[in-house]
Amino acid sequence: MSKIIVEIFKSGELAVYPAHGVGMIMGVETREVSGLHKSFYIIKILDTEATIMVPTDTAAAVGLRKIVKKSMVPKIYDILKDRSEIALDNQTWNRRYREYTDKIKSGCVMEVARVLRDLYILKYDKELSFGERRMLDTAKNLLVKELSIARNVKEEKVEEELYRLMQR
Numbered sequence: 001m002s003k004i005i006v007e008i009f010k011s012g013e014l015a016v017y018p019a020h021g022v023g024m025i026m027g028v029e030t031r032e033v034s035g036l037h038k039s040f041y042i043i044k045i046l047d048t049e050a051t052i053m054v055p056t057d058t059a060a061a062v063g064l065r066k067i068v069k070k071s072m073v074p075k076i077y078d079i080l081k082d083r084s085e086i087a088l089d090n091q092t093w094n095r096r097y098r099e100y101t102d103k104i105k106s107g108c109v110m111e112v113a114r115v116l117r118d119l120y121i122l123k124y125d126k127e128l129s130f131g132e133r134r135m136l137d138t139a140k141n142l143l144v145k146e147l148s149i150a151r152n153v154k155e156e157k158v159e160e161e162l163y164r165l166m167q168r
Helices: 070-081 093-105 109-125 130-151 155-167
Strands: 014-017 021-033 036-045 051-055
Touching: 014 036, 021 051, 021 130, 070 109, 070 130, 070 155, 093 109, 093 130, 109 130, 109 155, 130 155
Parallel strands: none
Antiparallel strands: 014 021, 021 036, 036 051
16 A cells, blocks of 8 residues: 655745646645636746646645755766666667656656666667657756756756766
8 A cells, every 4th residue: 555645835835747847836726627626736837937737635646746855866866877777678769758758757856867867878879769859858957957956056067967977
């Protein structure tokens, strides 16, 4: 039996919404949907014009979560450095793409790190499809933004560190 952890967010807090990245909780609003009154987190995704409404009662189920703790960063970097669990098989690009999409949509920062690592390595073995190149950029951007906030450092510094880690 798995336990769902319910996280409650306050206005002004940062949170991660899967596949979209880090956003600022602008507040909670109640709206009428199908005759029912529901509460929604209003989230402004950083560095974009996107604003997302997430029902407060299903926020955990859709993967809305707090920024990763600074203490987790070394574990994320270990995933990026680890080459032992990579299986560069002969899957078609669209099957890989679906698999990577599911990992990014999971909202798990560790899964996003695995996607970044795998695609980065794969691009040296074969040419990535357009979708895979976009996914590589998405995974990198999601990680850079969250890790820079978690560590309170500039995004450029995190990007340089990721680049160095991936070169090994």
